[in-house]
Amino acid sequence: MNQNNTSKILKIISLVPSQTELLYDLGLESSIVGITKFCIHPYHLKETKMIVGGTKNINLEKIKRLKPDIILCNKEENSKEIVDQCKQITKTHVSEIYDIQDSIDLIKTYGEFFFCKKEASKIIAEINFKWTGFKSFIADKETRKAAYFIWKNPWMVAANNTFINYLLELNNFDNIYKNKERYPEVEIKKMQLEGNPDLIFLSSEPYPFTEKHALELEEFIPNATILLVDGEMFSWYGSRLRYAFDYFIALQNRL
Numbered sequence: 001m002n003q004n005n006t007s008k009i010l011k012i013i014s015l016v017p018s019q020t021e022l023l024y025d026l027g028l029e030s031s032i033v034g035i036t037k038f039c040i041h042p043y044h045l046k047e048t049k050m051i052v053g054g055t056k057n058i059n060l061e062k063i064k065r066l067k068p069d070i071i072l073c074n075k076e077e078n079s080k081e082i083v084d085q086c087k088q089i090t091k092t093h094v095s096e097i098y099d100i101q102d103s104i105d106l107i108k109t110y111g112e113f114f115f116c117k118k119e120a121s122k123i124i125a126e127i128n129f130k131w132t133g134f135k136s137f138i139a140d141k142e143t144r145k146a147a148y149f150i151w152k153n154p155w156m157v158a159a160n161n162t163f164i165n166y167l168l169e170l171n172n173f174d175n176i177y178k179n180k181e182r183y184p185e186v187e188i189k190k191m192q193l194e195g196n197p198d199l200i201f202l203s204s205e206p207y208p209f210t211e212k213h214a215l216e217l218e219e220f221i222p223n224a225t226i227l228l229v230d231g232e233m234f235s236w237y238g239s240r241l242r243y244a245f246d247y248f249i250a251l252q253n254r255l
Helices: 017-025 060-066 080-089 100-113 117-138 163-170 188-194 211-218 231-235 238-254
Strands: 012-014 032-035 070-074 091-095 144-151 173-175 199-203 225-229
Touching: 012 017, 017 032, 017 070, 017 100, 017 117, 017 238, 032 060, 060 080, 070 080, 080 091, 091 100, 100 117, 100 238, 117 238, 144 163, 163 173, 163 231, 163 238, 199 211, 199 231, 211 225, 225 231, 225 238, 231 238
Parallel strands: 012 032, 012 070, 070 091, 144 173, 144 199, 199 225
Antiparallel strands: none
16 A cells, blocks of 8 residues: 555554554554454543444444445455455555564554554564564573363364464463364364473453363363463564563463
């Protein structure tokens, strides 16, 4: 998208929670007209902006009525069908995030799209500062085998080719399911045979795991340390990365 295309952008719909938060932190609250029901940061946006559905299904009529200048999607969060429907309405940008550099590139892109380069540069500088400090912190930490659960019924984990797996690796967590792709179903009865992890992480989202689920897993992996973790820190990119590294340091110190 070039300068001429962005010069008239006034109304933005975001179909991705972490990107909605990024828009707000870039100072673009007044330009946001539509969000999903999962866009919870900052929470007050749910009271002031139109809810146009979720990340997996949208209300096309609501979106059309808002007459957006651009719709922001993500390849993982939104289906190809949703993206194609949005493209028929207006300009649509689809992010694709696999690592921190992708996230930084997205922040730069938004800075250029929405004429907020100064704000974007500030957020990027904060992320880079925290990232550099974390790399020094983690350098001498041992590698531990881990599994990261995102869903139950069926049990599903984060595997290779995901932002979560990238952040696990950054933490010196060796994902026992890295030989699988994306978010596969797994049999917890086979976990010892498939990798016997030292650590099992139960994410707070998209499934709201609790201590009772940890007890359920203990039957099959009695020697593993099972922790409830903040899913936003492991899966939200954009401006939330400014807080993720402090969270990871605290998590490492708990182990």
